[in-house]
């Protein structure tokens with residue numbers, strides 16, 4: 001079902017007109033209401049009236065995460081605090097969180113955007129949706145909750161954690177849709193099997209997964225375990241939370257709600273736009289945000305755009321599954337390595353399970369890459385020859401993709417740490 005055909009299927013020319021109109025408005029609005037933008041634009045010698053076409057967006061300076069942190073908590077507000085309806089925050093890795101604020105209008109846009117992505121994955125009013133994201137300041141749970149509610153679905157606000165109970169709820173309450181991180185979905189699948197259930201004991205049909213990077217291979221693994229259609233959806237607190245983009249049932253990229261978010265994909269060194277299909281850093285501009293407009297936000301997320309028509313009928317531009325973030329790319333002995341490449345290799349090998357950990361450290365002057373992965377079948381661990389053959393096979397496959405050697409350690413099933421929210425699979429000891 002297409003939730004908002006007027007905007008999701010708008011002729012491209014009309015969409016560009018709408019975006020320009022909204023861009024001019026939001027830049028003027030931010031300049032007038034938020035001293036931070038006025039100062040920044042004055043220093044750069046650019047005025048709202050300089051935005052005459054969409055390409056003129058490039059005249060505007062970027063906004064970065066530290067701008068939000070430096071203006072903690074309310075420095076970037078464009079409205080009086082009394083106009084706010086909701087305040088969320090993203091947990092920063094250090095220090096103060098990044099605070100994000102929503103007016104009534106922003107809440108409406110947010111739930112519409114989440115409703116769009118849920119509908120695009122096939123969710124409808126008859127569904128029972130278990131939200132297994134942590135409820136709280138994190139935008140994931142309440143954002144998806146509101147979006148699915150808007151479609152008329154029933155919500156089970158399970159929150160994350162207590163995974164055995166999650167399985168019980170899925171089964172007993174006959175949930176048809178699961179909302180969580182892809183790594184948590186995999187974990188739920190493992191616990192389901194451990195408890196002696198199979199996908200046949202559940203009524204699940206769709207998984208709405210986001211908030212962390214996941215490869216096609218991982219989605220295939222989850223789809224197999226839980227017997228569901230898996231959707232990948234993307235968003236970030238600074239812009240709205242979930243609802244920036246999501247896959248339709250064609251699964252050929254995530255449709256961006258481009259009437260609300262203007263995307264640019266730039267070469268991270270030159271800041272020049274890259275052509276469709278070329279990966280670069282995603283820079284997003286909120287076109288309609290009232291409480292806290294965010295203009296040219298450098299997400300650090302690496303993706304590529306696709307403007308080709310989609311079979312689903314939506315005309316909105318699509319972004320590729322994220323390849324990672326500019327700050328999670330590892331440089332090992334001079335070679336660029338993305339954790340997603342390692343995941344892709346491991347998930348393609350049925351002999352290993354879905355969980356892995358990556359550690360990078362230095363021995364003398366030499367960078368070492370260690371990959372710990374669980375064997376799918378514990379009996380491997382008692383047969384040295386079989387184990388060694390598998391280890392060599394993983395090493396070989398990793399070398400083919402990464403062009404460097406990795407130290408591979410095989411560990412018992414269910415022995416690595418599981419995450420109930422965003423997973424943390426990489427430790428770079430060189431930076432600690």
Ligand code: DLL
Pocket residue numbers: 090091139140141209210211212213214232233234235236237238241242243299301322325
């Ligand atoms: O994770 C918002 C969200 C919640 C999106 C639920 C989708 C579902 P933050 O906590 O601010 O917001 O984290 C944003 O998470 O910049 C990406 O690096 C990463 N991320 C989000 N979705 C995806 C995805 C939410 N589908 C940061 N694939 C972003 C890969 C994702 N990475």
